[in-house]
Amino acid sequence: MSLQNTSIKVTEFIIGGFDAVKVPMAVGVVILTVYVVGFLANVINILFIVYDKKLHKPMYILICNLAIVDILYTSSASPTMVRTLIAGVNTISYVPCLIQMFAFNLGAVMEMLALSVMAFDRLLAVSCPFHYHIYLTNARTLVLTFILWIVGCCLAAVFLATLIPLPHCYSVLKYAFCDYPALIRTTCSDPEYYFNTIAIIIFIVLFFTFSFICLSYFAIIFFVKVSSSSDKKKMGSTCLSHLIVVTCYYCPVFVRSILTRLGVVLSLQERNGLIIGSFLGPPLINPCVYCLRTKEIKYKIFKLFTKH
Template sequence: MTFNNVSMKVSEFIIGGFDAVKTPMAVGVVILIVYVVALLANIINILLILYDKKLHKPMYLLICNLAVVDILYTSSASPTMIGVLVAGVKTISYVPCLIQMFAINLGAVLEMFALAVMAFDRLLAVSCPFHYHSYLTNTRTLVLTYMLWIAACGFAAYCLATVIPLPHCYSVLMYAFCDYAAVIRSTCVDPNYYFNLIATISFFFLFFTFTFICLSYVGIIFFVKLSSNNEKLKMGSTCLNHLIVVTCYYCPIFVIGMLTRLGVVLTLEARNGLLIGTILGPSVVNPFVYCLRTKEIKCKIIKMFQKS
């Protein structure tokens, strides 16, 4: 079904998602500050883990992977939003827009995969404490991480492949950045087929990863009940870090999903706000959770400040 017979060659898109914002500079500065803090915090986390051989363990390699994913995810959209709101640059070229869409989809899927693997890591640590390091070695952790990156790249590439052949009839994107929905709505075709297609795949990823995380915690709770009080406190502390991170990522997604299913029509501003929160929220919370609540990383930071 074609909505508009007059297709056009699009060399650049206009980001119109912030047109209704009354104080764009203030919003842009907030996003800029959050982005810079998230970037620096995640980079510090990565450097601390890479340069300290004592932290070259599966759990810390997974934390390092999560930090890389957070940098990718937040950097996929933040520079564009900051450019629109602070610098007033509302245009983005066609190819960079598609690259941005690819990076956003890649980051979103990798975030789910990273959280699911970290839940599995905690389950192994709690259920098999004496065989943990023989079951989950550094090599196996890296191989598993590479496999998940390849799978996520496949999904992001598929999203890209469904968009490239489509003719475009509009050059204005009524969204905050170049996500899949924004680019599809700029084409001349009925978007519902493509939305349903990607929604089905995305639902599979969400359902699989969230169910896997929940089942992992059911197992963790079972084994924690069998442990001593001291072990319960230690296990609870390490698992709480992961639970905070999971909540920050999945909550905005589930809010959007539930409101949509309930028939609530979100305004453009509300939808953009939730999407921005989904990208920026976890990226800034995750490194601080693991810096402040993980004993080894926190001690490393304290020692660095004491030396300086």
């Protein structure tokens, strides 16, 4: 009998990625706490930028865009995991599961694209400080951001397009939420072909975005070398926030996406830990980094608490 004949109609999936967790309530509370703190921090960041006209500049528009991406990224899977761990509800309907997968993949792609365009912004600020606001206006920044979202949606749609036509033979997801590998493993098809296809797409996006960021910083280092000491300090402070954010995002992504394709075997718990860290860590760290290291936002927060 062929696999096609054993396919079943799936109306909902069972999330089995946390079956081996010994203290699900404690893990759920930790995830919920990190999610809520990160969500509120990003919302506060957005509100500061939106309501202060002095912050209506290209750099802050990009920070605001990153905050929106962070909210999407962390909100795509965190509520489902919290519901599974704390409430014990380990099922999710078919369509919401596909929407969750799309949102998660869109958030992951947009995180890379957002960090890349922010590296370009820092390069312009360092290399052309006197013409920066001529080259990168608010209107151009908004158009560029809009284009990035279109590109991100198209890339995330590839995951859906390869998955939807496939028949399903299983309804249990091995992983912690509705991500692409978990859903592919529920189909009746050979997963390796689809894993390899998507791995190529992920590698291309990772390679080009990370390479672009690295090249931008090589150029920044060149301009820093020929600058005065005071300018070097200012440039270093300007770029450090972005470097911290880039490191926090790309490290777990490289471990999970690149090393595993090179034959490094990760246990289910290790893989779930890397994935959860990759979309809970940056949304928590990013707003804190930009609030603490961006003097305009830091001043606004200080003024808010010392106003009276």
